[in-house]
Amino acid sequence: MRRILLAVLLLCAAVSAEAAPKIERIKTPLGLEVWFVREPAIPMLALQATWRGGSSSDPLGQEGLAQLATGLLTEGAGDLSDDDYQTALQEAAIAVDFSTERDYTTVTLRTLSQHRNRAFELLKLALTAPRFDDEPVQRIKAQARVAYERSRASPNALAGERFAQLAYGDHPYGRRSSASADSLERIDRAAMAGFTRDLLARSNLVIGAVGDIAPDDLARLVDASFGALPAQAKVALPAQVTPKTAAQPVVIPFPNPQSIVIFGAPGIAREDPDWYAATVLNQVLGGGGMASRLFEEVREKRGLVYSVGTQLSPYKAASLLSGSLATSNAQVGDALRLVRAELLRVARDGITDTELASAKSFMTGSFPLRLSSNAAIAGMLVAIQNTGLPPDYIDAYPGLINGVTQADIRRVAQRLFARDDYLVVVVGQPAGLGG
Amino acid sequence: MRNRLIAVLSAAVLWLAGAPGDSRAQVFNPTQFMLGNGMQVVLIEDHRAPVVHHMVWYRVGAADEAPGVSGVAHYLEHLMFKGTPSVPPGEFSKIVSREGGRDNAFTSSDYTGYFQTIARDRLELVMRMEAERMSQLNPRAADAKPELQVVMEERLSRTDNNPGALFGEQLDAAQYLSHPYGRPVIGWPAEIQRLTLDDAMTFYRTHYAPNNAILIVAGDVRPAELKALAEKYYGMIPMRPVPPRFRPQEPNQLAARRLSMTDGRVTQPSMRRTYLAPSRSAGEKQHAVPLAVLAEILNAPTGRLHKALVRGDGPAVSAGAWYSSLSLDPGTFGFSASPKRGRKLEEVEAALDRVIADLLSDGIGDDEMRRARTGMQAETVFARDGLSGAARIFGVALTTGLTVEDVEAWPRLVDAVTRDQVLAAARYVFDLRRSVTGYLLPKEQS
Numbered sequence: 001m002r003r004i005l006l007a008v009l010l011l012c013a014a015v016s017a018e019a020a021p022k023i024e025r026i027k028t029p030l031g032l033e034v035w036f037v038r039e040p041a042i043p044m045l046a047l048q049a050t051w052r053g054g055s056s057s058d059p060l061g062q063e064g065l066a067q068l069a070t071g072l073l074t075e076g077a078g079d080l081s082d083d084d085y086q087t088a089l090q091e092a093a094i095a096v097d098f099s100t101e102r103d104y105t106t107v108t109l110r111t112l113s114q115h116r117n118r119a120f121e122l123l124k125l126a127l128t129a130p131r132f133d134d135e136p137v138q139r140i141k142a143q144a145r146v147a148y149e150r151s152r153a154s155p156n157a158l159a160g161e162r163f164a165q166l167a168y169g170d171h172p173y174g175r176r177s178s179a180s181a182d183s184l185e186r187i188d189r190a191a192m193a194g195f196t197r198d199l200l201a202r203s204n205l206v207i208g209a210v211g212d213i214a215p216d217d218l219a220r221l222v223d224a225s226f227g228a229l230p231a232q233a234k235v236a237l238p239a240q241v242t243p244k245t246a247a248q249p250v251v252i253p254f255p256n257p258q259s260i261v262i263f264g265a266p267g268i269a270r271e272d273p274d275w276y277a278a279t280v281l282n283q284v285l286g287g288g289g290m291a292s293r294l295f296e297e298v299r300e301k302r303g304l305v306y307s308v309g310t311q312l313s314p315y316k317a318a319s320l321l322s323g324s325l326a327t328s329n330a331q332v333g334d335a336l337r338l339v340r341a342e343l344l345r346v347a348r349d350g351i352t353d354t355e356l357a358s359a360k361s362f363m364t365g366s367f368p369l370r371l372s373s374n375a376a377i378a379g380m381l382v383a384i385q386n387t388g389l390p391p392d393y394i395d396a397y398p399g400l401i402n403g404v405t406q407a408d409i410r411r412v413a414q415r416l417f418a419r420d421d422y423l424v425v426v427v428g429q430p431a432g433l434g435g
Numbered sequence: 436m437r438n439r440l441i442a443v444l445s446a447a448v449l450w451l452a453g454a455p456g457d458s459r460a461q462v463f464n465p466t467q468f469m470l471g472n473g474m475q476v477v478l479i480e481d482h483r484a485p486v487v488h489h490m491v492w493y494r495v496g497a498a499d500e501a502p503g504v505s506g507v508a509h510y511l512e513h514l515m516f517k518g519t520p521s522v523p524p525g526e527f528s529k530i531v532s533r534e535g536g537r538d539n540a541f542t543s544s545d546y547t548g549y550f551q552t553i554a555r556d557r558l559e560l561v562m563r564m565e566a567e568r569m570s571q572l573n574p575r576a577a578d579a580k581p582e583l584q585v586v587m588e589e590r591l592s593r594t595d596n597n598p599g600a601l602f603g604e605q606l607d608a609a610q611y612l613s614h615p616y617g618r619p620v621i622g623w624p625a626e627i628q629r630l631t632l633d634d635a636m637t638f639y640r641t642h643y644a645p646n647n648a649i650l651i652v653a654g655d656v657r658p659a660e661l662k663a664l665a666e667k668y669y670g671m672i673p674m675r676p677v678p679p680r681f682r683p684q685e686p687n688q689l690a691a692r693r694l695s696m697t698d699g700r701v702t703q704p705s706m707r708r709t710y711l712a713p714s715r716s717a718g719e720k721q722h723a724v725p726l727a728v729l730a731e732i733l734n735a736p737t738g739r740l741h742k743a744l745v746r747g748d749g750p751a752v753s754a755g756a757w758y759s760s761l762s763l764d765p766g767t768f769g770f771s772a773s774p775k776r777g778r779k780l781e782e783v784e785a786a787l788d789r790v791i792a793d794l795l796s797d798g799i800g801d802d803e804m805r806r807a808r809t810g811m812q813a814e815t816v817f818a819r820d821g822l823s824g825a826a827r828i829f830g831v832a833l834t835t836g837l838t839v840e841d842v843e844a845w846p847r848l849v850d851a852v853t854r855d856q857v858l859a860a861a862r863y864v865f866d867l868r869r870s871v872t873g874y875l876l877p878k879e880q881s
Contacts, residue, residue, distance in 0.1 A: 041483055042819050083746070086736045090806050093813030112813055135747060142775050146703050146752045149776075153702040155596065255699060258591035290516075290528035290538070300525045303581030306589040326592050358533040365535015368484055369552050373821035 020368075020394040021210075021377055028219040030227040034207045035381040035391065036218060039374055043113040045211030045218075046374040048382045049226070050104045052204035053235035055177035056317065057195075062186050064179025066199070068140060069192035070098040070105055075136035077125035082136040085122070094119045096126060102177060103316040104386070105199060110375065113212050116221065124225035127200055132189045141187070144179040151178070155260045155427040158252055163262050163322075163425045166250060167243040173318055201233035202226070208381025210374040238317045242266050249336070249424035249433050259332045259428025263339075264322035265419060268412070270314035270387055276400045277408035278312055278416065283359040284351045285342070285417075286310030286323055291362070293355075297342055298325065304335045321416055333432020340420060347417035350410045364398040462815050462846060463825050466658045467839050470665060472674040473646030477839060478661050479653040479825045487558050487654035488822040490550040491565050492830040494649070495642035497622075498544040498615040498682055498764070504634050506586070506622020509542040511635040513582050515549065516540075517574035519567040524578045527564060534560060544616055545763045546834035552822065555655045559664055566668035569643055572636075579632040587628070590621050598698040599705070602875045609692045610709055610871045613683040614764060644675040649833050653826040682764060685711065691867040695874040704876050705773040706780050708787065711869040712768040715760045716836030722860035723760040724848045726768060729857050730758040731807040732799060733770075733790075739803075740770075743790045750778040750786055763835045768864050780874050791865050798858040811849050 021037040028034065058065045074089070074096055076082040089096060092115035098107050107126075111119035151157040161176060168174030179187065205226065209218055243266050268278045279287075286294040286309045294308045310323035327335045351359075371377050371394075384393050426433070466478040497508045518524035531538040536553030538561075549568075551561040574582075594600040604619045611617030621627070650669060652661055688711060715723040733740045733756035744754040754772040774783045818824050832842045 039483065041481075042816060044816060044820065046820075083737045083742075087806075090735055090737070090810060093810050110817065112816060139746065143752045145776055146773060149702045153598075153700050256596045258588065258596050288532060291532035296525065299585055301581065303584030304588070306585055306592050326596075327588060328591060358529070362532045362535055365554055365557075366532075366537060367535075368486055368554065369535075369537060372484055372486055372552075375820065 021371060023381065023391040023394075024215060025391060026215050026219050028223045028227070030223045032202065032205070032207065032222055032226055034209055034218060034222055035385060036208070036215060037210045037377055037381065038213070038215070039210050039377075040212045042374070043212050044374065045109075045111055045113060045116050045119075045209065045213055046378045047109040047207065047209040047211075048106065048375075048378040049205060049207045050106045050382050050386060051199055051201070051233065052104060052316075052386075053199045053233060053237060054100045054103050054105050056102045056172040056238045057199070057235040058172070058175070058177070059191075060175075061183060062191060063176040063183040064144060065183075065187050065191055065195050066100045066105060067178055068144060068187055069195045070100050072132055072136055072140055072192060073098050073126040073130045073196065075140065076131040076133045077122075078129040078131075080125065081131075082133060085125070088118075088122055092118050094122060096123055098126075100177070102173060106382075108375065108378075116213065120221040120225045124228060127225060128228045130193070130196060132193050134189075137189055137192070141179075141184055145181065145184055147178065148180055148184070155254050155256055158254065159260045159262050159425050159427045162250065162252055162427075163264065163423065166246065166425070167264060167320070167423055168241055168318065169244065171241040171317070172238040173241060173315065195235075197230070198234040201230045203231060204233040204235075205229070206382050206385040208378045208385070210377045210381070241318045243318055243320050244423060245419070245421040246423045247421060249426055251430060251433065252425065252427045253429060254427045256428050257329060258326050259329050259426050259430045260324070260326050261332065261336060261424065261426050261430075262322060262324045263336075263422040263424045264320055265416070265422050267312050267314065267319040267321035268416065269319045272319075274408060274412045274415070275314075277404045277412045280356065280359045280363065280401060280404045281346070281351065281409050281412055281416070282310055282312050282321075283363060284355045285346055287312075288359065288362065291358070293342055293346070294323075294339060298335060298338050302338070304331050304338070308335075308339070329429045330431045332426060332428070332430035333434065336424065336433070340422075343417045343422075344420065347413050347419075350406065350413050353406070356404075356406060356409065360401050360404065363401045367394070367397055461843050463819065463829075463843070465829065465839055465843075468658075468662060470645065470670040472670060472672060474665075474669050474672075475649045475833065476661070476665050477649065477651045477829050477833070478656065478658055479651075479822075479829070480656070480658075481653055481819075481822060481825075482655050485555050485655050486552065486822065487555050487652055487656055488550065488552045488826050489558060489561050489565070490548055490651045490826050490830060491569065492546055492548045492649045492651060492834050493643055494546065494647050494680065494834045495638075496543050496545045496547055496834075497618065497620040499642065499680055500615065500618075500638070504626060504630060504638075505618045506620075506627040507630055507634050507638050508547055509621055510583065510586055510627070510630050511638050512540050512542045512547055512549075513586060514574045514579060514632070514635050514639075515568050515572060517572075517578045517582065519564075519571045519573060521567060522564055524575065527568070530564065531561060536561065542620055544620055546830065548830055550823075550826075558652075558656060558661075559668075562664050562668045566672060569645065569648065569669070570672045572639055572643075574632060574636075576632055579635070583627070583630060586621070587624070590624065590627065593621065594619070595624075598696075598700050599875060601698070602696050602873060603707075605694060605696060606707055606709065606871050606873045609694055609873075610711065610767060612686060612688065614685050615682055616762075616764065616766070642677060644677050645669055645672045646674045647677040649830065651826045651829050651833075653822040680763065685765065688869040692871045693873070694871065695876060697876045697878050699878045701875055701877045703773060704780050704874065705771065706784055706872070706874050707769065707771045708784075708870060708872045709767040709769040710864050710866065711765055712758060712864045713765050714762040714835070715841065716763055718765040719863060721856075722863050725852050725856040725860035726758050726864060727760045728804070728807050728811070728849065728852045729799075729861055730756050730768070731811055732803045732857075735803075735806060735810075739794070740787075740790055744772055744783065744786050750774055750782040754783075754787070761831045761835045761837070780876075784872065791861075794861055795858075795865060799854045801854070804852075804854055804857070808849060808852075812846055815846050
């Protein structure tokens with residue numbers, strides 16, 4: 001047993017993110033920038049683009065506007081009705097999908113090389129000439145209405161919603177990102193058309209693409225579709241906010257045999273010099289799946305949960321540290337006490353040298369695994385730009401992680417975990433939470 | 436739902452049935468060979484990144500369990516992380532992680548699989564560890580007991596906390612009169628609670644042998660290199676007799692079944708209809724590929740199902756069809772739908788019945804056939820983008836009675852399907868006597 005473990009440790013230093021994809025920065029004739037990786041192995045193209053601005057730009061009382069409006073962009077545009085547009089996608093096996101989160105709105109496009117001209121034509125229509133016809137608007141609103149009713153019976157949705165309300169209060173992050181029964185009444189065609197016109201611009205746009213295409217051809221297609229967008233976005237972006245904490249857990253009674261628990265506290269900004277140390281620490285504590293301390297203590301040793309973990313979420317207007325677990329109602333108090341003890345222990349004692357080395361080895365060694373498909377690489381190209389990092393970030397990453405020292409870890413552990421006032425939301429019929 | 440996957444941490448997406456591009460071309464062009472002890476090996480080379488996806492699949496799943504010990508296949512999957520002579524309990528995933536890799540496992544009715552994704556120069560390490568737990572698993576009772584609690588918590592998360600999942604179990608149980616596909620993969624609660632380490636180890640010794648396993652590797656490794664490593668680690672495990680996969684088969688189903696379940700946690704009603712359906716390996720196999728085409732046709736966003744149920748003045752907010760051509764014994768062709776507010780489930784069901792009746796009387800249009808083929812052929816190109824998808828397709832196919840050649844033939848088979856064959860398949864399958872229709876309802880307002 002010891003022999004293999006030792007061999008494993010000795011090998012660690014050799015793990016590295018070798019053979020990073022070669023990123024080209026393309027300037028199109030119309031002045032748009034595209035980060036591009038040429039990948040000739042498969043006759044396809046994957047493109048991702050984001051616009052800064054998402055559900056946190058929904059006007060008060062119109063929660064869900066961004067989601068509904070962007071969802072309707074592929075339900076009729078230009079000369080094409082909703083049915084015509086969807087059929088045109090299907091005829092050429094093209095996927096154009098919009099999605100919206102708090103800070104960003106994203107479109108992903110996937111096409112076979114042979115249909116790429118058609119794909120960019122359809123994308124252009126969705127971006128510049130959405131119709132918001134009555135039939136699809138009513139259909140999508142009816143779906144949103146039922147989704148809202150369903151979410152009233154989803155413990156995870158209830159927990160997430162209450163957590164956001166308590167953590168962010170009146171700030172837009174405290175509001176729903178999907179529609180409610182009330183907000184649906186206030187979202188009409190004019191609101192959706194206005195929102196997408198204000199959001200989908202060139203000033204807040206970032207593009208990444210991977211596939212079997214020459215850079216000049218890509219530039220031409222990008223100009224033909226995105227080039228028609230207005231220069232300047234006009235959406236409101238929320239101010240900075242610090243997540244609130246709480247002295248006592250908040251319980252939402254729900255008739256399930258197992259409780260859902262989420263907890264959180266202020267986290268760390270993506271631009272913070274200690275960001276990389278915080279990610280290494282989180283990896284050891286609760287971000288490392290089956291290799292994390294919380295997994296070991298709460299699941300492996302005691303069998304209290306199926307899943308438990310923590311994460312760092314550097315939103316644009318707030319930095320959050322959060323965690324979650326699910327356990328039988330009778331065990332909630334025990335599981336939560338164990339988790340709290342582990343968080344305090346890491347603040348007090350830090351992590352061992354072995355844990356530090358293992359986490360670094362995982363993070364640097366697993367980085368290439370995230371780049372194993374064209375779509376995944378396109379997503380990475382966009383994320384790097386949105387974080388304000390340079391194209392050589394993929395090459396620089398191992399150095400940034402390996403540069404983290406025990407002193408960095410101790411500092412950031414103090415900063416993040418020397419507290420016991422986590423905001424805790426429990427949905428279920430928990431026992432053992434005390435007074 | 437035939438392929439009910441249970442993963443240790445996350446269930447991966449299954450490429451349902453379909454695949455690749457030009458109908459003359461091969462899809463994945465894999466290399467295959469057999470080790471001396473009868474272990475099958477498949478390699479899908481992909482040299483785009485210095486990474487490998489390493490999987491071992493066993494031809495055994497929950498439908499191979501004896502009556503009364505439902506869940507033992509899945510419990511064993513969890514115990515496979517609990518120690519071998521050189522890897523202490525709980526260390527397997529830590530070692531993989533420390534080496535920059537990710538690992539997990541999954542259980543379904545027909546198969547059980549274990550995998551790691553890792554840098555290519557770590558392939559030997561994970562092969563050594565995976566081979567060791569194929570033949571020398573040795574969990575301690577002290578670790579097995581809390582792991583059973585973990586499985587119970589997993590069941591609560593996946594099923595008991597979720598009225599839709601609970602209802603799905605009831606529907607599956609009603610669909611199968613005799614075949615063990617009627618049992619949940621994770622097991623019935625009372626039977627899980629009674630499982631012992633001995634039950635799991637008996638199952639292990641009976642079914643986990645190299646001649647009952649398939650090694651599937653996708654990624655940056657050459658055939659000669661893989662062959663040498665496979666012989667070195669898996670090839671030295673002796674072959675053992677493994678019982679044939681004999682499962683109780685369905686009798687003639689003569690009576691349409693209807694179920695309804697109310698649950699206070701449900702806010703929105705929904706319905707599900709399943710029909711017993713052949714697969715590429717079982718039953719009236721000639722209908723399997725046409726049924727896959729039919730599912731593609733029915734699921735089109737502007738296809739006849741959505742036009743009648745969801746779009747325009749249709750009674751539903753959502754509707755879908757599903758079918759997998761890959762299962763060892765006959766599976767199901769299914770539909771699900773939820774009504775708009777103020778519309779009734781009965782109205783949704785009537786609309787679904789009209790869609791099926793029209794299909795059976797009028798058949799399929801040329802446009803529908805063309806679009807379905809286009810989509811399915813494109814999927815076979817997209818399936819080559821990413822390591823795990825291709826490996827998983829071969830794993831499912833080879834553990835459900837198909838061959839590598841059967842997988843590679845997919846685009847040709849899809850291309851050859853005619854309108855008449857789709858109609859014949861629909862007429863064969865959509866027989867209410869072999870169906871289950873279920874309503875999931877909120878508690879009556881009092």
